[in-house]
Amino acid sequence: MSYLFRKKDIKDISDSNQSKKLKRSLGALDLILMGMGATIGTGVLVITGLVAARNSGPAISLSFILSAIVCGLVALCYAEFSSAIPSSGSAYAYTYVALGEIVAFLVGWSIVGGYTVSIASVAGGWSAYFNSALSLVGIHLPSSLVTIPSQGGIINLPAVFIVICMSYLLTRGLTQSKKVNNITVAIKISIVLLFIIIGAFFIEPENWQPFMPFGISGVFAGAASVFFAFTGFDAISTSAEEVKDPQRNLPRGILGSLLACTTIYVILGTILTGMVSYKELNVGDALAYALESVGQGWAAVILSVGAVIGIIAVLFAYMFAVPRILLSMSRDGLLPKLFSTVNSKTHVPTFSTWIICIVGAIVAGLIDLKELADIANMSAILNFALVSLSLIVLRKTQPNLKRNFKMPLVPILPILAIIFCLFLAFNLSAKIWMYYLSYSAVGFSIYFGYSRNKSVLKHRE
Numbered sequence: 001m002s003y004l005f006r007k008k009d010i011k012d013i014s015d016s017n018q019s020k021k022l023k024r025s026l027g028a029l030d031l032i033l034m035g036m037g038a039t040i041g042t043g044v045l046v047i048t049g050l051v052a053a054r055n056s057g058p059a060i061s062l063s064f065i066l067s068a069i070v071c072g073l074v075a076l077c078y079a080e081f082s083s084a085i086p087s088s089g090s091a092y093a094y095t096y097v098a099l100g101e102i103v104a105f106l107v108g109w110s111i112v113g114g115y116t117v118s119i120a121s122v123a124g125g126w127s128a129y130f131n132s133a134l135s136l137v138g139i140h141l142p143s144s145l146v147t148i149p150s151q152g153g154i155i156n157l158p159a160v161f162i163v164i165c166m167s168y169l170l171t172r173g174l175t176q177s178k179k180v181n182n183i184t185v186a187i188k189i190s191i192v193l194l195f196i197i198i199g200a201f202f203i204e205p206e207n208w209q210p211f212m213p214f215g216i217s218g219v220f221a222g223a224a225s226v227f228f229a230f231t232g233f234d235a236i237s238t239s240a241e242e243v244k245d246p247q248r249n250l251p252r253g254i255l256g257s258l259l260a261c262t263t264i265y266v267i268l269g270t271i272l273t274g275m276v277s278y279k280e281l282n283v284g285d286a287l288a289y290a291l292e293s294v295g296q297g298w299a300a301v302i303l304s305v306g307a308v309i310g311i312i313a314v315l316f317a318y319m320f321a322v323p324r325i326l327l328s329m330s331r332d333g334l335l336p337k338l339f340s341t342v343n344s345k346t347h348v349p350t351f352s353t354w355i356i357c358i359v360g361a362i363v364a365g366l367i368d369l370k371e372l373a374d375i376a377n378m379s380a381i382l383n384f385a386l387v388s389l390s391l392i393v394l395r396k397t398q399p400n401l402k403r404n405f406k407m408p409l410v411p412i413l414p415i416l417a418i419i420f421c422l423f424l425a426f427n428l429s430a431k432i433w434m435y436y437l438s439y440s441a442v443g444f445s446i447y448f449g450y451s452r453n454k455s456v457l458k459h460r461e
Contacts, residue, residue, distance in 0.1 A: 005100030006457045008093070008332070010085055010401065027244055031253025032260070033185045034317055039230060039261040040188055045307050046125035047229055047373055048269055049286020056222030057213035058273040061266045063222030064229075068262040070424060071230040073417035074384040075258045076407040077391045082250035083404040091387045092325055096332070098390035098397070105451055107383050108329045109443035114379025115322045116356055118228065119315060120364035121372035123159035126311040127364075128284025130158050133304035136297070148366055159364035166315045167357035170323075171343070171350050188310025189264075191303045195287050196267055202294040203274035213278065217427075224424040227377045229265065230258065251405040319360070323352035333459070334451040371432070378428055378436045385421035388414040 026034075052060045081094045091111060096104035131146050147153025212219060272281070275290045283289050288307070291300040323339075327349045330340035343350045363372070392411045394401070407413060452458065 004102040004452075006455075007098070007100050008096040008104075008457065010097055010398070026249075028249040028252045028256075031249055032256045034320075035253055035257025036185055036189065036261055039257060040185075040192060040264060040310075044192065044229060044265055044268055045287055045311065046128060046284050047226060048265075048272060049281035049283055049289070050373075051222045051225045052269070052273055052278045052286075053280075053282035055214060055218045055225055057210065057218065057278045058208040058270075059212045059219050060222060060226070060269040060273055060278075062219050063226050064262070064265045064269055066219070066223035067227045067230050067424075068258070068265070070223075070417065070420040071227070071258060071384075072262075073413055073420070074388060075254050077384075077388050077414060077417065079251035079254045079405045080391060080403055080407045081387070081394075082254065083248075084401050090321070090325065090328075091383050092328055094394075095386055095390045098393040099386065101334075101452075101455060101457065102447065103386065105329070105334055105447045106440065106443060107386055108325055108334070109446070110379045110383055110440065111325050112322055112356075113439050113443075114376045114383070115318050115325070116360050117363065117372050117379070118231075118376040119163060119318045119322070119356065119360035120159070120367060121228070121376060122311060122314045122318065123163050123360065123364035124156060124367075124372065125284060126162050126308065126315070127156050127158040129288065129304050129307035129311065130162075132285040132288050133301065133308055136301045136304060148368060150368055155365040157365065160361045162312070162315065163319075163357055163361040163364055166312065166319050167353055170316070170319055170353050171348055184309055184313040184316070187306050188313055191306030191310060192264060192268060194299065194306075195291065195303055196264075196271055198296055198299050199271040199275050199290065199294075202296070203271060205274065207274050207277050220424070220427045224377055224381070224427040225374060226265075227381055227424060228373045230261065231376075231380045248404060319353070319356065322356045323349040326352040326355075331456075333454040333456040334447070374428055374432045375435050378425060378432050381421045381425045381428075382436075385418045385425075388417040388421070 048060060051063065052058070056063045078091075085093055085097060092104055092108035095107045127146065131141060134141065141158070143152075144154045145157045148156050214221070268287075272286065272290055276293045280293070281289070285304065285307070288300040288304045291297070291303060326335060326339040327342070328340075329335045330337055339349070339352050339355075341349065341351055391407065391414050395410050
């Protein structure tokens with residue numbers, strides 16, 4: 001059973017990176033914008049209202065702060081790893097080096113599933129604002145084509161449509177996609193600032209009472225649910241092979257985007273729950289709804305249109321990340337070689353991109369938005385715990401490894417990150433745990449049925 005924990009050599013990762021043809025075109029600012037694009041999106045435009053209504057109430061700001069603390073600790077781990085092991089495999093590559101093959105496969109499989117579910121969740125949020133924008137100008141799509149089956153419809157067709165469009169854009173090449181992403185991030189930040197500025201004039205302090213309607217347990221459950229909104233820095237680390245000077249720019253991109261997003265989240269959550277009662281926020285377009293509720297319909301129109309454009313940046317970040325995880329796993333023999341093929345003209349893993357498109361589009365069209373977000377949360381939380389553990393192990397096993405950025409207070413801070421991650425995981429429902437464990441069981445069957453025999457490390461041994 002020793003093969004389960006065979007580890008990948010860091011030199012092999014560097015050699016593999018140099019032999020591949022992914023184009024280095026991303027700088028530190030591109031990474032910060034990509035991280036903000038992945039973070040400021042569905043989490044703040046959609047999930048905030050749902051979590052406030054179902055879990056935290058006006059204490060949503062505390063839920064954001066708790067999640068930000070946990071993600072901040074994990075982000076420090078990612079920053080050190082990315083400065084020492086610049087690989088598109090992200091957490092998968094980090095655990096392969098530190099903990100061994102079986103753990104790395106589980107992490108990679110979990111990232112693929114979590115990000116694919118995130119793509120579907122983001123597409124569902126985009127659809128909510130798209131329909132809101134259409135309705136504000138008098139256009140109403142058939143309800144059966146914008147509603148999932150569990151809510152009485154047939155399919156959420158706009159969500160399917162946007163996933164397919166983004167997949168096509170990504171297969172055209174990173175340079176063109178990057179320009180579109182940077183523009184959409186700028187638009188999204190602008191509409192969030194518009195909401196904050198206007199909403200600040202319509203705060204009614206009585207809406208903050210009671211501050212914790214679901215108790216402290218609701219705040220913790222809310223922290224677990226909004227965790228999804230902070231995971232953009234993980235998407236940044238998957239771009240390592242396409243970053244200029246990755247040892248310097250990756251830590252800057254990871255930590256810079258997390259700090260900026262946390263500040264915006266806390267301010268926005270406080271204003272949103274001050275404008276209207278948390279009981280009214282169980283909708284997919286909470287910010288637009290709040291503006292309409294205080295008579296600012298013109299601003300709601302601008303925000304809805306801006307959200308339709310801005311949420312595209314979140315899709316870009318997640319749909320950019322997943323094919324590169326598949327690429328790394330395929331290089332190592334854990335998945336078929338098709339997943340590591342890169343188009344010679346666009347330098348993009350086209351096959352993997354379209355596979356994720358198909359799965360993401362189907363899920364986006366049929367599954368509930370809040371459940372999708374919680375499944376993505378479970379994946380992210382447990383993966384982050386394993387990355388934190390990997391940092392402790394690698395500090396012990398390879399103390400002389402060159403690290404341009406070093407996390408302070410190791411192993412104390414990584415241990416705290418692990419504890420906090422597990423605490424948040426156990427605040428998710430039993431139903432979400434069942435989904436995650438079932439998906440993991442499928443992953444284990446693939447590993448033992450295919451991957452362990454095809455592994456590059458096995459053949460090398």
